[in-house]
Amino acid sequence: MDLPLPILALSAAAVAGAAVAFPKLNARLALSRAKHRSLTGHSKLSKTVARLLPFYEFDNNDFFGSDGAPREVVKQRREAFFRLARLYEERYAKGRQLTAEASSRISDLRFTETYRVPFQYSRMVREHLSTSAFMQSSCGVTVTDVDGNVFYDLAGSYGVNIFGNDFYKDCIAAAEQRAHALGPVLGPYHPVITDNVRRLCEISGLDEVSFHMSGTEAVMQAVRLARYHTRRSHLVRFAGAYHGWWGDVQPGVGNPISPHETYTLADMSERTLDVLRTRRDIACVLVNPLQALHPNGNAPADSALVDSSRKSQFDRAAYGDWLKRLREVCTERSIVLIFDEIFVGFRLAAGGAQEYFGVRADMVTYGKSLAGGLPVGAVCGRKDLMRRFRDDRPADVCFARGTFNSHPYVMTAMNEFLSRLADPNFLSIYDGLDETWNGRAKRLNDLLSARDLAVRVSNLSSIWTVYYTEPSRYNWMFQYYLRAEGLALSWVGTGRLIFSLNYNDADFSVVADRFVTAAENMKRDGWWWHSPSLTNKSVRRQILREMITRRRPR
Numbered sequence: 001m002d003l004p005l006p007i008l009a010l011s012a013a014a015v016a017g018a019a020v021a022f023p024k025l026n027a028r029l030a031l032s033r034a035k036h037r038s039l040t041g042h043s044k045l046s047k048t049v050a051r052l053l054p055f056y057e058f059d060n061n062d063f064f065g066s067d068g069a070p071r072e073v074v075k076q077r078r079e080a081f082f083r084l085a086r087l088y089e090e091r092y093a094k095g096r097q098l099t100a101e102a103s104s105r106i107s108d109l110r111f112t113e114t115y116r117v118p119f120q121y122s123r124m125v126r127e128h129l130s131t132s133a134f135m136q137s138s139c140g141v142t143v144t145d146v147d148g149n150v151f152y153d154l155a156g157s158y159g160v161n162i163f164g165n166d167f168y169k170d171c172i173a174a175a176e177q178r179a180h181a182l183g184p185v186l187g188p189y190h191p192v193i194t195d196n197v198r199r200l201c202e203i204s205g206l207d208e209v210s211f212h213m214s215g216t217e218a219v220m221q222a223v224r225l226a227r228y229h230t231r232r233s234h235l236v237r238f239a240g241a242y243h244g245w246w247g248d249v250q251p252g253v254g255n256p257i258s259p260h261e262t263y264t265l266a267d268m269s270e271r272t273l274d275v276l277r278t279r280r281d282i283a284c285v286l287v288n289p290l291q292a293l294h295p296n297g298n299a300p301a302d303s304a305l306v307d308s309s310r311k312s313q314f315d316r317a318a319y320g321d322w323l324k325r326l327r328e329v330c331t332e333r334s335i336v337l338i339f340d341e342i343f344v345g346f347r348l349a350a351g352g353a354q355e356y357f358g359v360r361a362d363m364v365t366y367g368k369s370l371a372g373g374l375p376v377g378a379v380c381g382r383k384d385l386m387r388r389f390r391d392d393r394p395a396d397v398c399f400a401r402g403t404f405n406s407h408p409y410v411m412t413a414m415n416e417f418l419s420r421l422a423d424p425n426f427l428s429i430y431d432g433l434d435e436t437w438n439g440r441a442k443r444l445n446d447l448l449s450a451r452d453l454a455v456r457v458s459n460l461s462s463i464w465t466v467y468y469t470e471p472s473r474y475n476w477m478f479q480y481y482l483r484a485e486g487l488a489l490s491w492v493g494t495g496r497l498i499f500s501l502n503y504n505d506a507d508f509s510v511v512a513d514r515f516v517t518a519a520e521n522m523k524r525d526g527w528w529w530h531s532p533s534l535t536n537k538s539v540r541r542q543i544l545r546e547m548i549t550r551r552r553p554r
Helices: 006-034 045-052 058-063 071-091 093-103 108-115 119-128 163-181 193-204 215-230 268-276 289-293 317-334 351-357 410-422 424-430 432-451 475-484 504-526 536-549
Strands: 135-139 142-144 151-154 207-214 234-238 262-265 282-287 337-341 365-369 377-380 393-397 455-460 464-470
Touching: 006 262, 006 268, 058 071, 071 093, 071 119, 071 475, 093 108, 108 119, 108 215, 119 215, 135 163, 151 504, 163 234, 163 268, 193 207, 193 351, 193 365, 193 377, 193 410, 207 215, 215 234, 215 282, 215 337, 215 377, 234 268, 262 268, 268 282, 282 317, 289 351, 289 455, 289 464, 317 337, 317 351, 337 351, 351 365, 365 393, 410 424, 432 455, 432 504, 475 504
Parallel strands: 234 262, 234 282, 282 337, 337 365
Antiparallel strands: 135 142, 142 151, 207 377, 365 377, 455 464
16 A cells, blocks of 8 residues: 655654664663662752752750650750750850851851751751861871860861871971062962972873862863863763862752763763763763772761761772773773872872772872862873864863962972972881771771770771761761860761871870760760661651651741
8 A cells, every 4th residue: 555655754754763762762771770879870850859858957855856765865865965065165165256256257167067967956056066166286196276175186187188287387388488589479480390290290190280279170170171182071970979069070969050061970880881881972081089988979978967877888909990990991982081189199109099099090180288288289181181272273272270370389388298208218108008097997996896886987098987887866966076075077077087197006096095985975875875666767767757747937
């Protein structure tokens, strides 16, 4: 039977459309399967959830019994809370007053003070357990606040402090003398920059360097250059990884507008490798080696410690094998592999994560500790990737500049740092580094286990995370017991403990004893009570019920 011409044409178009659509559909399905099966892997869904999440808070009664604890435990917790509050009020009086004054005009401080604990408990904690944001001195492995309290430093200056505060004070003092003659003259280079570039190229194994004002800017430039030279649009990041606060690498909560040219995929996943092998729009893959401590997990913070599901476990061999396979696929597909070593650079090994895991990247970014304690970002890359213009297209450029890039004081401080790092005697600090810190973590865990305390630590060398072994809604309280024992934490609380490498065994023994004492006090005061029926799943279900039934107060 003959078909009319229009029907034939439509049929042919449908067949052609299906032929085109099916490969695209398959590619889209493969991409969806490679995304991590959580909010961290689905940026649009995470933003939707964030918008729908209602605010509510517990009053004085519910605050202490939100897990269904019996009356005597609630009473025990309340008494302990206000006893701790009195201690904070007496011990940190000056610092708390300064913090209250500053937070009214410093938005960063107001943010960190609000997000130290889950939002349901935040107001009560801010009113009664507010901490001091002010320190006045440092010495060895300790810092001293404005009230004269001495703390063992477990905050690590957000990762800057690798070798001890005294080391960086020496670098900065020597740098000031060397840069003083030129002063803050911007534009021309201080002569020391040539030695910095030579040393960085030797460390990274790459050809060229560009300097920036922060780690975030360094990562931004590395991605821009990768897109420029590959003529591809998308970057791949892994679920949970942090690469600064700029939009393309903050695809979910915390970014007002979701990026459209970022794929957030699962770490250590064969499906991710399949996506990299088949897609043609991927310019680069960003790797933050810190994720080896908690693959596919966000940077742990006590503000999200709603139950005891936080886990971390570092497997150097497994993560190293993953990076090698990732390297092979990126080479095969001409995808730029970027190591973001802003945090871990120079902490794991003198040659950074590349040396530690035995994998070479196409570009590496450094920051934090590199400038001897002063702010900086650096990109090291292959010569063909670092070029910012095309010889045959004079108007086709990849522009990037910065007024304070290569600041004379920063460059001389960097040279002090790199010169010390090259000293064979200084390099001995890396000898047996993993064995030292793994042994210390085991020692502390053994102490905690022997006392039947529901808390443990895991570590990537000197970077530690605290996790909890029994279901609880109150693990976030532990940070306040640790501070009361003279241990200085960053605003994320027990999510990240960062030791400097100048901790000796005696120093660590004091920290371990104080850590155990804090845990014993936490247990004594009833915060880790739980009924046999309480599980992490039941806690999350309870929170969901609270969100459904509660309304934002008017």
